[in-house]
Amino acid sequence: MRKIRSGAIDAATALVVALVFAILFHPARVRAAKRTGPAAATAPVASDPAFGTYWHDGKAELDGYRYTVTRYGRERRGHAVAVYVTEPFSRSMRVKVDDPSRNPKDTFDVLKLNLIRDFQTGIYDYNTMTSLFVRSEDFEPVKVSFVSTEWCGNVYEELLVNPGLVSQKLSSYFEGESVAREERRPKEGILEEELFLLLRGLNRPYLAPGDSRTVPFLPGSFRRRLTHQALQWTRARIERLAAPRTLAVPAGSFHVVVFSVRIENGAQGTFFVESSYPHRIVRWEWNPLVGSGRWGADSNDSGELSGSARLKYWELHDEGGERYLARLGLNAGSR
Incomplete structure (x- = not known):
């Protein structure tokens, strides 16, 4: 038993x-x-319910602009393109990840903005691109890169953004400009490049109607390039105007929210943001403040939306793909 x-x-x-x-x-x-731990960041937790479905559909948002900039004291016309897309990013290398499954703990989701500005100055042209990478989960910036190419030479700048610190590497064709340094990042400080995302309110509204705030502000790589200014924090007052308005641009008529950005001893910016989702930048413009000799006339910079589309642009590189430029209000080979 x-x-x-x-x-x-x-x-x-x-x-x-x-x-x-x-x-x-x-x-x-x-x-x-x-899926737990650092790899969980690959699933964005932005508060706007439209964020996940809109920004993870396997396409990029492409916005074309009629562009105007002041260079060498004269107004120049060209075109600009803003490319917004999500992608996996390496925490340690700060580059796009080809295969996230190989090292999920080192991979997180970012929203990337590539802002291309091309314009002619007499016989030669300027080709510039600024890239901004922010974490999808909280829109914290992690990297900015900038390249400028014109007939005289090339310039490349990289900013690695960490809590409390910004690390700069600048490589330039021009003597005396190359530098590697670190700059303290003030609490609540924002980079100028972030305005193209923050003011869109893609995860949450940046300001309520009629509200304003003054924040530490780092002028953008493009602005510092044209005005030959060193990396240095200043302050800016950002205000959301109480009343929306209607704005007509080449892409059509839009109901917009208006933001004003005033850089201390620098420039005055105005951003016209589409009221309805996805809150595209319909127009932006920068002008030097009166008496701001530090920045000069080359602070003028503006773009008007000429067209917009969501496309897998990386698949449109074959002959004939240029026809999609018409949807952005652009023509192949035109300035």
Whole structure:
């Protein structure tokens, strides 16, 4: 009788152990465990419910602009393109990840903005691009890169943004300009490049109607390039005007929210943001403040929306793909 009871206990114990192992190592539980920790950042938690469905549809938002800038004291016309797209990003290398599954703990989701500004100055042209990368979960900036190419030479700048610190690397063709340095990042400080995302309110409204705030402000790479200013924090007052308005641009007529940005001893900016989602930048303009000799006339910079589309542009590189430029209000080869 004891042998039978002992055998029953052994069988019951084996059954319990088997059940525990089955629960602990069930494939669904293992997959869920792999998603915890740093890799969980690949799933954005932005508060606007439209963010996830709109920005993770496998396409990019492409916005074309008729562009005007002052260079060498004269007004120049060109075109600008803003490319917004989400992608996996490396926490350690600060570059796009080709295969997130290879190192999920080092991978997180970013929203990237590439802002291209091209314009002619007499016989030669300027080709510039600013790239901004922000974490999708909280819109914290992690990197800015900037390149300027014209007939005299090339300039490349990279800013790695960390809590309390900005690390700059500037490589320039021009003597005496290359530098590597670190600059303290003030609490609540924002980079000029962030305005194209913050003011859109893609995860939450930046300001309520009629509200304003004054923040530490780092002038953007493009502005510092044209005005030959060093990396240095200043302050800016950002205000959301109480009353929306209607604005006509080449892309059509839009109901917009208006933001004013006043850089201390610098420039005055105005951003006209589409009222309805996805809150595209319909127009922006910068002008130097009266008496701001530090910045000069080359602070003038503006763009008007000429067209917009959501496309997998990286698949449109074959002959004939240029026809999609018409949807952005642009022509192949035109200035």
